[in-house]
Amino acid sequence: MEAHFLGTAGGVPSPDRxxxxSALRVNGRTVLFDCGEGSQRQLMISSLSLMSVDVLLLxxxxxxxxxxIPGMLQTMGLFSRGRGLSIMGPAGTSELIGGMMSTYGEELFYGLEVRDLEDGDSFFFEHAQVTAxxxxxxxPSLGYVVREPLRPGRFLPEKAKALGVPEGPLFSRLQRGEAVEAGGRRVGPDDVMGPPRPGRSMAYSGDTAPSGRFAAAADDVDLMVHEATFPAAMAHRAEESRHSTAAQAAAIARDAGAHFLVLNHISARVEDEAAHMREAAEVIGAARVAVARDFDRMSIHHRD
Ligand SMILES: [Zn+2]
Ligand SMILES: [Zn+2]
Structure with missing residues (x-):
């Protein structure tokens, strides 16, 4: 899994943002999160291919x-896209996309599937489960949590030996998930494996005030991408407009037990990026947070 940050501004663009x-690459396919003006060009400048986008989540x-969105859909058509595209988002997404299609009179020669999602809806993208x-x-707004399935636990050779399995070919069979006969009894893979290990995971907040529901859904994620529109000095503005400050984003990441936090959706009003990061670092620790910049990318590795 690899996260790509293509547009990191909040509200209005700047020369830098x-x-x-944002995008997440899973097995060579791309899911896009939001699609502000200029996103298709950001994709072209990045190492991602516009045509690799299979799902757009709003x-x-x-x-x-x-x-x-309209420009991106049109370009995909002009590039003779063959395979379909899914667009999903909160209530009203079908209406929004339908309106865009009729306004711009575009004829697409590829399948477009549009779906309105509700809290808790989920689907699979490659082998990963995506939950709104x-x-x-x-x-009306949704965040998204993407999780790969649990992986089998580690093979524990000492446990196998204690159960009378000799080192050698029988070890390999157990590691492949087969049961074996040893010392007159059956030893199964579950007898010699450690607990299942988490798959890789990522959570994307979209625009939101601090949300306990989002923190709970993002429990223990490897990467949390959370909006941090305003600095602490503008906390009143964040509250009025239902956004978060950097420190609030960090508190949500801390509550979720997120292993790393990327601050995203940075207002042009944030004049000092280092100070913005410090506000979050005070809550979650400097080693666990970064401020997103356009074209940053971050690999998400298995923890062990
Ligand atoms: Zn926004
Ligand atoms: Zn918004």
Missing amino acids: SLPC SHHHGDHVTG VATEHSA
Whole structure:
């Protein structure tokens, strides 16, 4: 899994930050989170291919998150895209995309599937489960949690030996998940494996005020991408507009037990990026947080 940050601004773009768009690569396929104006060009400049996008997930329908959609759909058509594209988002997404299609009069020669999601809805992208989580913004809004399935536990040779299995070919068979006969009894893989290990995982908050529901859904994720629109000095503005400060984002990541936090959706009002990061680091520790910049990418590895 690899996360790509293509547009890391909040509200308005700046020379350094494009409007919201992030991506997650899973097995060579791409799921896109939000599609602000200019996202297709950010994709082209990045190492990702526009045509590798199979799913677009919208956090909500504010302009900074959706204005890139018509252009992207049109370009995919002009590039003779063959396979279909799914767009999913909160209530009203079908209507939003339908309106865009009729306004721009585009004829697409590829399948477009559009679906409205509710809190708790989930689907599989490759082998990973993607779950929508209701968040707390000034419009119907969803965050998303992506989790690969549990992996088998580690093979424990000492346990196998204690059960009378000699080192050698029988070890290999147990590691492949087969049961074996040893010392007159059956030894199964479960007898000699440690507990299942978590698969890789990532959570994307979209725009939201601090949400306990999102923290709970993102329990123990490897990477949390959380909006941190405003600095602490503008906490009142964050509250009014249902956004988060850097420290609030960090508190959500801490509550979730997230292993790493990337601050995203950075307002042009954040003048000192280092100070913004310090505000989060005070809550979660400097080793566990970074501020997203356009074209950053981050590999998500298995923990063990
Ligand atoms: Zn926004
Ligand atoms: Zn918004």
